Amino acid sequence: xxxxxxxxxxQRLISxxxxxxxxxxxxxxxxxxxxxxxxxxxxRASEPQNTFSLKSGSTADLAGLKVGSxxxxxxxxxxxxxxxxxxxxxxxNGRIGAVIEASAVNAYxxxxxxxxxxxxxxxxxxxxxxxxxxxxxxxxxxxxxARVLPLKRVLVVARDPAKAQRFAARLAERAGGPAVRVAEAxxxxxxxxxxxxxxxxxAPLFDAGWIRPGTHVAGMGSDARGKQxxxxxxxxxxxxxxxxxxxxxxxxxFQHVRDEIxxxxxxxTAIGDVLEGRAPGRASADDITVFDSSGIALQDLYIxxxxxxxxxxxxxxxx
Amino acid sequence: xxxxxxxxxxQRLISxxxxxxxxxxxxxxxxxxxxxxxxxxxxRASEPQNTFSLKSGSTADLAGLKVGSxxxxxxxxxxxxxxxxxxxxxxxNGRIGAVIEASAVNAYxxxxxxxxxxxxxxxxxxxxxxxxxxxxxxxxxxxxxARVLPLKRVLVVARDPAKAQRFAARLAERAGGPAVRVAEAxxxxxxxxxxxxxxxxxAPLFDAGWIRPGTHVAGMGSDARGKQxxxxxxxxxxxxxxxxxxxxxxxxxFQHVRDEIxxxxxxxTAIGDVLEGRAPGRASADDITVFDSSGIALQDLYIxxxxxxxxxxxxxxxx
Numbered sequence: 001x002x003x004x005x006x007x008x009x010x011q012r013l014i015s016x017x018x019x020x021x022x023x024x025x026x027x028x029x030x031x032x033x034x035x036x037x038x039x040x041x042x043x044r045a046s047e048p049q050n051t052f053s054l055k056s057g058s059t060a061d062l063a064g065l066k067v068g069s070x071x072x073x074x075x076x077x078x079x080x081x082x083x084x085x086x087x088x089x090x091x092x093n094g095r096i097g098a099v100i101e102a103s104a105v106n107a108y109x110x111x112x113x114x115x116x117x118x119x120x121x122x123x124x125x126x127x128x129x130x131x132x133x134x135x136x137x138x139x140x141x142x143x144x145x146a147r148v149l150p151l152k153r154v155l156v157v158a159r160d161p162a163k164a165q166r167f168a169a170r171l172a173e174r175a176g177g178p179a180v181r182v183a184e185a186x187x188x189x190x191x192x193x194x195x196x197x198x199x200x201x202x203a204p205l206f207d208a209g210w211i212r213p214g215t216h217v218a219g220m221g222s223d224a225r226g227k228q229x230x231x232x233x234x235x236x237x238x239x240x241x242x243x244x245x246x247x248x249x250x251x252x253x254f255q256h257v258r259d260e261i262x263x264x265x266x267x268x269t270a271i272g273d274v275l276e277g278r279a280p281g282r283a284s285a286d287d288i289t290v291f292d293s294s295g296i297a298l299q300d301l302y303i304x305x306x307x308x309x310x311x312x313x314x315x316x317x318x319x
Numbered sequence: 320x321x322x323x324x325x326x327x328x329x330q331r332l333i334s335x336x337x338x339x340x341x342x343x344x345x346x347x348x349x350x351x352x353x354x355x356x357x358x359x360x361x362x363r364a365s366e367p368q369n370t371f372s373l374k375s376g377s378t379a380d381l382a383g384l385k386v387g388s389x390x391x392x393x394x395x396x397x398x399x400x401x402x403x404x405x406x407x408x409x410x411x412n413g414r415i416g417a418v419i420e421a422s423a424v425n426a427y428x429x430x431x432x433x434x435x436x437x438x439x440x441x442x443x444x445x446x447x448x449x450x451x452x453x454x455x456x457x458x459x460x461x462x463x464x465a466r467v468l469p470l471k472r473v474l475v476v477a478r479d480p481a482k483a484q485r486f487a488a489r490l491a492e493r494a495g496g497p498a499v500r501v502a503e504a505x506x507x508x509x510x511x512x513x514x515x516x517x518x519x520x521x522a523p524l525f526d527a528g529w530i531r532p533g534t535h536v537a538g539m540g541s542d543a544r545g546k547q548x549x550x551x552x553x554x555x556x557x558x559x560x561x562x563x564x565x566x567x568x569x570x571x572x573f574q575h576v577r578d579e580i581x582x583x584x585x586x587x588t589a590i591g592d593v594l595e596g597r598a599p600g601r602a603s604a605d606d607i608t609v610f611d612s613s614g615i616a617l618q619d620l621y622i623x624x625x626x627x628x629x630x631x632x633x634x635x636x637x638x
Binding site for chain 2: 002004006036038039041042043044045046047050052054056057058059060061062063065067069070071074077079083085087089091093094095096099101103
């Protein structure tokens, strides 16, 4: 019997806080040595502009995949461009055990990795956030960070001034406490305790020299070859962390310093090892910490399991 | 609303004949130039002996994937080792449109490619079938071939004599008309009008010299690097066909003569072009024809669409 959780239901069940624990578990699993992430498939659908992706993984007690899709014409029909569905494979018999529609969930899941890492790595008194990007994901990143840090202000950096203003207004409403204003990249970086990037950039968004000692920098946008948001010059001055080192050096921010990492000139630590106390995180208030999220299927599997359990508790699961 | 078709229902809906037309459509689509098969993912589940695979594709009007799993401990629990589920992506909006449990369907779908190709390529008066292999899939291949050719006898070649005898008895019961007996490889080949191989072999199963003019040879077992059932020495004397040339030279039987194909010394034709009359098949009663099935996700998508439509017609589809 396949269990099914609908998009309507997962939208009711998800929240920033709800996503933190399953994503923390996924990051810990990713560092455990008993977790695997398989090569992503990027596929073209019937129409050339429509694409879908298959991202799969397994841990000691979970296996499955997420099918993501990108239909750029959807907004014209009042539908979201991105859709996601999580499939859990029953480890007792190999059959598909659960189908979980998780389109709205996806932004929470990605932002949760940022928040869990920032809680572990950023200075606990971090008050100023600089955000690069003014899209849907950037909004979720800022709101999630505001739940784990005592933010007083958010400085928004985006190329399109009108879009930046609209984003700032929406964020002020959603984040509650912090003051939000549009800023230039250099001013924002020089003032920030935390910098988060959530863009599709293919070149560094700021100068390494603009980052103060003590800052935490989170690169959320690099998830493919050729993508880049952070200046590699920053890395030699910083402590480096990521969700999954083997993937981060392939498609994440650290693809651009893979040689240095391979030969030991730079050290990259899985954040799960920090969360479990197996590796040091920030050692002093002057450390610069960098976290790269390349996005791992394990986050989807753990979020899927949480949603399935929450749905089963609250009401019957359609089959 | 995700449509769901259960294993119970697809087992009721599937038959050899039912699989022929969707698989024919898939083979035609594969040859059309507007169809794509994406790299297969072979994944390990929580327990190291359990594995699952993701096979995806798209055509002008279908896109989706099949998740297959292999749980070797299942028979001890009275469950099949292999399970398959087909997912169709709604091309209007990118959401998962249908989930179709298709474990029992899988053997019919693979055998249907063999039957559709044999009907196009074998001599219409083919009476003697030699089959290499005595497993589940070999049984389905023989039964499907008996539906499209006037077979009078089947010669079973397998390494384990006891297994070969059990297989022959089961086949005699299932196939209806033809006489079935166990035979040696050389005798079987020399007598055969059609030879079909359905084994996990990694080396040729017979000598090229044992194949008579006019024979049709179908290699069904090669679906990974290193697998091999047919003697490459046969190919220079034969007309060569397959489901999808780009995949057949990667993981199918023709991986072993890829150089010869690349430089034009051997010519490989997609069977879909023959089915549509765009390429010649057998030109004379003395031709040797060879068909390699490496197995393509498109077969699953078309079978899935057929099952979904059949389920919707007959009775309500659970959602």
